Amino acid sequence: MKIIKGGVTAAKGFKASGIYAGIKKKRKDMALVYSIVPAVGAGVFTTNIVKAAPVKWDMNLLKQNKAIQAVVLNSGVANACTGELGDINNEKMAKAVAHVLSIPVSSVLTASTGVIGKQLPIEVIEAGSKKLVNELSDTKESGLLAAEAIMTTDTISKECAVTFFLGEKKVTVGGMSKGSGMIHPNMATMLGVVTTDVSISKEMLQAVVSSGVIDTFNMISVDRDTSTNDSLMVMANGLAENEIITEKNEAYYLFYAAFHYVTETLAKMMAGDGEGATKLLEVSVLNAATKEQAITLSKSIITSNLVKTAVFGNDANWGRILCAMGYAGVEFDPDKVDLFIESSLGKLQLVENGMATDYSEELATKILSHKEVTAIADMKLGTAFAKAWGCDLTYDYVKINADYRS
């Protein structure tokens, strides 16, 4: 597997565009990702009962096994809690793109992100759709423009791409995502689009996507708030011309690894770019009794406001880590737990068998001062493990969210 530059336009036959349509005040606000041939589609979506109009639209299309050829996305307005008019406007957005591209409306997935409760400015969207189609291109630059156009409070655009070989055939997987706040994906995620030229059956593609997010997008949290709009949409157009993947063979697992790398990278970029964050925090739970236990414990640590503020303050307040494990709702023996912290500035054991070691607070503070920090909990119960990613809780998180709408 080789990591390459680029995002949604890296794979063969994919074009993208990102423009300013006029939904937001100044910044780019619409994006389009298009496959020159019909593609197999798959996706995972928010588990929130309150589902945005585009989420309902996409889940319905994918259930019907329609071929997918485009994803149109807007930022600024989430089109959630908008009633029937929201559904009508969402369909109008899909239709506008389908019309200009001369493809069936049932091949167009939609995604929206932004303020909840506002209606889409549908005339702006329709005019924007034409412009989006006009500007489609398969260059890296166009992929980047699309990634930029879906940003809200994000401070960096998020792209990733890799290539690998299936026999003689080079396969490419590329993706983009956005997400900075209201991030606590649960069987789904913020907005993400992954494109690939692999040839794969719909069933196998959905299997890769559904199991892939468990270790990646589902393991990040900025603020424990699962959004109404979380969507990860994947298109596989088959232009790599590999032998079509229809079972869990070697090719399946090679593709799985590539997909996993792209989504994990995007997930970590989102966690590290969490609203107001100064640091990416990785939590690694080792030697747990079960995978489920490892996941639950790592997510409980990564979501604790008290752990997050301590990390912001470079304070090795390990009691808060053990406390967050204790209320996670799973059984374990606190008197067995070892805790470590690690960054490129060093590694230190803070706790052995549930009690403080004689560690140096000075060294602990130094390790925590790096912008990527890992906390490791060794449960000494079994062999299962999990990793979760989050960020610190800072003054700027409060600032961004105290007046998000103004």
Next chain:
Amino acid sequence: MKIIKGGVTAAKGFKASGIYAGIKKKRKDMALVYSIVPAVGAGVFTTNIVKAAPVKWDMNLLKQNKAIQAVVLNSGVANACTGELGDINNEKMAKAVAHVLSIPVSSVLTASTGVIGKQLPIEVIEAGSKKLVNELSDTKESGLLAAEAIMTTDTISKECAVTFFLGEKKVTVGGMSKGSGMIHPNMATMLGVVTTDVSISKEMLQAVVSSGVIDTFNMISVDRDTSTNDSLMVMANGLAENEIITEKNEAYYLFYAAFHYVTETLAKMMAGDGEGATKLLEVSVLNAATKEQAITLSKSIITSNLVKTAVFGNDANWGRILCAMGYAGVEFDPDKVDLFIESSLGKLQLVENGMATDYSEELATKILSHKEVTAIADMKLGTAFAKAWGCDLTYDYVKINADYRS
């Protein structure tokens, strides 16, 4: 029922003291509550698997049906994650008090709050215990000193007392509590002590306490972090000389109402004094299908960082309320929900049947600018309801917790 001044010394036969022993740098750090006769004891404790030494001690004593005569409390050090030495030190604290008071060590409950992972400075504690006994008094002032001595990041001391009559006999219920951060009680709470002179059986007292916290202490949250030390301890010494309550008769419910008032008042004081808080936020879920649904929804709203920051910013960002309800994990119809905000500056309907009303943002901001704000969700599903209390998430919460140990 009459609300009176005072706290743990309000009821007949209770004395208290609060002193500076030397555990913390400057502020008072030890408290004692004492009944002049053996009392019936009851309590609820943290559900966190990581339990502090005093929590294990108290749960064990109460299980053995021992008569209880004193509660000794310290702040500064939580005596959690301290291993066997922590248990030994905790017993030494109970013994020191029992010795000077000439009462059995099995009649002394203990409680600690402060930094996790540090050992109690046991010589300081033992010297402090003598001083505590020497300064015991039944005055209001002594009750206040005790309430002050258990404060950590609290900015105000928390006391409440009421009286009511059972036939000719006046019964008093008084209490104190502390708690400002790491507050998300779950079948238990922070540190709280309630004293009463009611005559009641142990079984009935525990019934009142266990069911009482469901609507009060268990309905507050500052940061979703359930502490290792949460404890509510209750002593009933019978000196009111009412006919002993041994069944759920009228006297039981009168006592329940008084106990409920005291604990709800203390709970709201804790939520409003949440770390860094500028506001008390009450969430009221009405006409839910079941009590459980109402509780789950109200707690999901009160714990959302995004709702809390919006409240700090006086921003009526109702989409975040509906979003937090949507990910709470219970079924409901979002298209039926009505949302209101209310304070002493007015009441306003923001949402009708899941969609925005044509409300005035200006008036909404004005209503939210008050220091006590209520959000109301009408589910239109049934008749169940619940109230939860929390606070806004502010710069000061981050500040307090980024360097709590330094």
